[in-house]
Amino acid sequence: MPNADHAAHFRRLHAQGVLRIANAWDAGSARLIESLGAPAIATTSAGVAWSRGYADGDQLPVEQLFAVAAEIARVVRVPLSMDVEGGYSDDPDTVAGHVVRLAELGVVGINLEDGAAAPDLLCAKIARIKQALAARGLDVYINARTDVYLRGLAPPERRVEAVLERAAQYRDAGTDGLFVPGVTEAGAIRAIAAGTPLPLNVMLRPSLPPLDELEALGVRRLSAGSDLAEAVFAHVGRLAGAFLQDGRAADAPRASYGEINALFGTR
Structure with missing residues (x-):
């Protein structure tokens, strides 16, 4: 159910410091991440799609998205934000309906991306979402993702300018926040953070500056993206491959049955 306290708290988490989001992909990963002290849970669209047997990139049936949201909301007690890709429709009214349904399930934040489409389309989706939520007394933090860097939508020398142009429109x-996956250079991060009042979210990359520097540059949110899900797939692949080859358990770190089962006991 909608939780006004969670919505307000999620907004406050973007006001100072750097909110670290270790993106989950199902109820189990969300509960595990919460147990490690995460102040909020957000999903990775790629991990969610893979866990349900679909490719990333708006391939997930939207009913599957609602199912994941309900499953995660049942097991966590911290604010929940869902990656909704492009909203699973080009129709702003349809996208707004999807977000309202998520809010009614207890979701208090979304990531909504522009992808390769014109910025006007994302603007229309954001505006319609806000109208639909306000009409129902619901509050959802919209984190507008621009793919200027991720998709190379502008020449390198114009990317900061292009991001800021879109940020102003969004x-x-x-929109409540700005997500710029793919940007890693300190000067560009500083310029983007200084050029918009929106809380800036960047995505984990090996070349990204360290956490304390990101905070000084003006970053307010750091997302792991699909990194954890990718690592889990690789780890399970190694373990399963070793088992299938010789029927033995591979020598690798693992939690005990009891530790895992305890995460899902009565709360």
Whole structure:
């Protein structure tokens, strides 16, 4: 069910410091991440899609998205944000309906991306979402993701400018935050953070500056993206491969049955 306290708290988490989001992909990973002290849970669209047997990239049936949201909301007690890719539709009214349904399930944040589409489309989606939520007294933090860096939508020398142009449009439409995956250079991060009042979210990359520097540069949120899900797939692949080859348990770190089972006991 909607939780106004969670919504307000999730907004406050973007006000100072760097909110670290270790993106989950199902109820089990979300509960594990919460147990490690995460102040909020957000999903990775790639991990969610893979865990349900679909490719990433708006391939997930939207009913599967609602199912994942309900499953995670049942087991965690911290604010929950869902990656909704492009909203699983090009129709702003349809996207708004999806977000309202997520909010009614207890979701208090979304990531919504522009992808390769014109910025006007994301603006229309954001505005319609805000209208639909306000009409129902619901609050969802919209984190507008621009793929200028991730998809190379502008030449390198124009990317900061292009991001800030889109950020201004998305802010006017009503977004609450700005997500710029793919940006890693300190000067670019500083310029983007200084050029918009929106809380800036960047995504984990090996070449990204360290956490304390990111905070000084103006970053307010750091997302792991699909990194954890990718690592889990690789780890399970190694373990299963070793087992299938010689029927033995591979020598690798693992939690005990009891430790895992205890995460899902009565809360």
